[in-house]
Amino acid sequence: MLRRLRSIAIGSAGLAAVVGALLCATPLAAQSSAAPLETTDETGRHVAIPQPVRRIVSLAPSITETLYALGAQDRLVGVTDYSDYPSEAKQKPNIGGSINPNLEQLVALKPDLVVATRALNRRETVDALARLGFAVYATDERTVEGVLVSTERLADVIGAHERGAELVAGLRQRLAELKRTLEGRAPRRVLFVVWHDPLISIGRETFLADALRWAGAESVVNSSQDWPRLSLEEVVRLQPEYLVFADSHAEQGALNFEALRERPGWRNLDAVRAKRIAIISDAVNRPCPRLVDAIEQLARQLHPEAFADKQAAPAECASCAR
Amino acid sequence: MRPVTLRRVLWTCSALAAVLLVVVVLALKLGAVPISVTDLALSLGRVAIGRSDQLPSEYSVIVFGLRWPRILLGILVGAALSVAGTGFQALLRNPLADPYVLGVSSGAALGAIISLIASPQFPLVTPLAAFLGAALTIAAVYLLGQREGQLDSGTLLLAGIISASFLSAVIMFLMTTLAGRDLRGMAFWLMGDLSTPLPAGLRWILLAGLLGAVAAIYTTAADLNLLIAGEREALHLGVDVTRVKLVVYISASVLTGLAVSVSGAIGYVGLLVPHVMRLLFGSDHRLLIPTAALGGAIAVVLADTLARTIVAPTELPVGAMTAMAGAPFFIYLLRRRLP
Numbered sequence: 001m002l003r004r005l006r007s008i009a010i011g012s013a014g015l016a017a018v019v020g021a022l023l024c025a026t027p028l029a030a031q032s033s034a035a036p037l038e039t040t041d042e043t044g045r046h047v048a049i050p051q052p053v054r055r056i057v058s059l060a061p062s063i064t065e066t067l068y069a070l071g072a073q074d075r076l077v078g079v080t081d082y083s084d085y086p087s088e089a090k091q092k093p094n095i096g097g098s099i100n101p102n103l104e105q106l107v108a109l110k111p112d113l114v115v116a117t118r119a120l121n122r123r124e125t126v127d128a129l130a131r132l133g134f135a136v137y138a139t140d141e142r143t144v145e146g147v148l149v150s151t152e153r154l155a156d157v158i159g160a161h162e163r164g165a166e167l168v169a170g171l172r173q174r175l176a177e178l179k180r181t182l183e184g185r186a187p188r189r190v191l192f193v194v195w196h197d198p199l200i201s202i203g204r205e206t207f208l209a210d211a212l213r214w215a216g217a218e219s220v221v222n223s224s225q226d227w228p229r230l231s232l233e234e235v236v237r238l239q240p241e242y243l244v245f246a247d248s249h250a251e252q253g254a255l256n257f258e259a260l261r262e263r264p265g266w267r268n269l270d271a272v273r274a275k276r277i278a279i280i281s282d283a284v285n286r287p288c289p290r291l292v293d294a295i296e297q298l299a300r301q302l303h304p305e306a307f308a309d310k311q312a313a314p315a316e317c318a319s320c321a322r
Numbered sequence: 323m324r325p326v327t328l329r330r331v332l333w334t335c336s337a338l339a340a341v342l343l344v345v346v347v348l349a350l351k352l353g354a355v356p357i358s359v360t361d362l363a364l365s366l367g368r369v370a371i372g373r374s375d376q377l378p379s380e381y382s383v384i385v386f387g388l389r390w391p392r393i394l395l396g397i398l399v400g401a402a403l404s405v406a407g408t409g410f411q412a413l414l415r416n417p418l419a420d421p422y423v424l425g426v427s428s429g430a431a432l433g434a435i436i437s438l439i440a441s442p443q444f445p446l447v448t449p450l451a452a453f454l455g456a457a458l459t460i461a462a463v464y465l466l467g468q469r470e471g472q473l474d475s476g477t478l479l480l481a482g483i484i485s486a487s488f489l490s491a492v493i494m495f496l497m498t499t500l501a502g503r504d505l506r507g508m509a510f511w512l513m514g515d516l517s518t519p520l521p522a523g524l525r526w527i528l529l530a531g532l533l534g535a536v537a538a539i540y541t542t543a544a545d546l547n548l549l550i551a552g553e554r555e556a557l558h559l560g561v562d563v564t565r566v567k568l569v570v571y572i573s574a575s576v577l578t579g580l581a582v583s584v585s586g587a588i589g590y591v592g593l594l595v596p597h598v599m600r601l602l603f604g605s606d607h608r609l610l611i612p613t614a615a616l617g618g619a620i621a622v623v624l625a626d627t628l629a630r631t632i633v634a635p636t637e638l639p640v641g642a643m644t645a646m647a648g649a650p651f652f653i654y655l656l657r658r659r660l661p
Contacts, residue, residue, distance in 0.1 A: 102635040124518040
């Protein structure tokens with residue numbers, strides 16, 4: 001009995017000692033910098049960003065695009081998967097997926113600012129990086145206006161205020177112009193197809209729903225979920241006027257419209273029979289400045305008569321047109 | 323079989339601790355960013371003499387900020403799952419029992435998910451909810467696994483499998499209907515994932531719960547040896563069967579709940595490790611419980627190191643690694659038991 005008790009005591013003490021000794025993790029030295037910019041990001045986190053920002057890691061393709069649009073490409077030292085626009089971005093060091101970026105590689109890139117977006121990155125990733133002493137700025141775009149504000153704020157954070165103001169002023173002007181052109185036209189009832197098999201569309205809270213409104217359309221789906229999975233039956237019942245697809249050149253298994261027309265369910269849709277299908281740049285999926293290009297493209301396809309007296313698509317859109 | 327003495331327990335545990343140390347050093351060295359042995363030795367040396375400020379900062383962040391917490395988590399989770407498996411195997415007198423196989427991990431995951439949906443602002447509630455999920459599941463599996471009043475091995479396993487698939491379906495339902503944008507990482511976590519460092523508070527809860535539950539199970543070690551032979555036999559030999567079963571039941575559920583709440587469902591550790599330890603050191607629980615704890619730590623740290631490195635820079639979930647090793651082993655055990 002005594003032996004047993006002793007063995008228990010020593011056994012657990014030994015285990016405690018081993019684990020306890022291993023548990024004393026070393027806290028990390030904070031990076032020193034002169035007068036950091038104290039700000040609150042769009043998810044309400046307090047961030048101190050060292051100034052000037054010299055090395056930026058982007059955790060999402062949309063952030064990568066925005067940084068390029070702000071002329072910060074030389075300071076961009078790392079990106080995540082699918083950062084394919086502009087095509088130079090593919091040459092940047094890749095640190096894995098947005099949902100599970102490789103934190104070791106991120107650390108090795110020695111960024112003084114990491115930019116994340118709430119739409120794509122995990123809160124855990126942001127918190128983990130913040131605990132390691134990195135300045136992480138997270139954006140949260142839920143409307144087209146939100147994308148513009150977000151772009152301006154990011155520009156300020158990286159010290160590109162003028163470039164950002166200029167860029168956003170241009171985008172606002174284009175949107176205002178578009179609004180004038182579409183004035184008085186009834187919105188088209190559309191189904192935005194995020195993915196066709198299984199069928200996934202958009203919820204009312206997404207920036208995509210707002211982008212549709214700008215393009216003179218409204219989603220037939222009114223879901224509180226951001227990415228609702230729909231049954232084809234429901235779509236047949238709703239009978240949208242147009243189907244809207246984002247063209248994805250890069251993805252394998254991209255949609256074949258001819259094949260879709262043969263499929264049961266799809267072929268029962270008026271929009272499919274009448275070939276009322278709008279295909280727009282996949283930029284529409286990204287809350288970044290190029291979103292405005294995609295909105296204009298969509299508006300032209302849905303309301304061709306409104307643009308009858310206008311010349312062809314604006315020059316900015318040449319690169320993203322099919 | 324040699325008798326289990328204190329001396330033998332200490333020697334065996336020291337040997338396993340030494341193996342664990344080697345694995346930990348290996349895990350500190352290997353990763354997506356190459357760090358040479360010299361740099362690692364210098365880093366460790368400088369930290370040891372309290373001059374960590376002289377390290378190049380990215381090495382110190384990678385080694386001590388990323389790899390080290392992850393290794394710690396692996397040690398704690400591995401020990402917890404392995405001891406939980408040992409406990410369930412003794413409690414149910416079934417060598418195929420394991421938190422994952424019995425659906426207990428799924429129950430804990432469901433508890434954790436419900437708490438994350440209901441009260442995302444209190445992350446420290448998650449381990450408690452996971453424990454409740456684990457405890458309820460094992461109770462249900464235990465009741466379902468009876469046949470004519472007797473615990474039947476095959477029925478028990480089927481009950482576990484059915485519970486696991488039912489609970490997974492409920493999880494899928496909750497994730498599809500309720501999941502807001504902040505539950506995005508769930509699919510990852512469900513596969514078993516150690517990549518997210520813990521908040522400090524949770525780390526201490528995990529350590530305290532782990533040590534308490536392992537110690538509690540250890541107090542029943544000698545009784546478990548008798549219980550394996552049969553409940554009636556144990557009762558005749560003076561074992562307070564009800565108390566022993568209750569202690570093991572609660573402790574093993576606590577261990578599973580803690581492990582799942584921080585790392586998701588890492589499968590087969592609780593099956594594989596206790597068996598290997600039995601093969602190596604015999605089936606006396608006084609030796610089996612501590613060696614299973616250390617062995618589980620070794621197994622999970624090793625599996626996680628592989629998961630981090632074999633397809634770097636992409637990381638596999640550690641659960642995929644343990645399942646790849648564990649599932650064939652489960653089949654081997656199952657075949658060996660069948661006539």
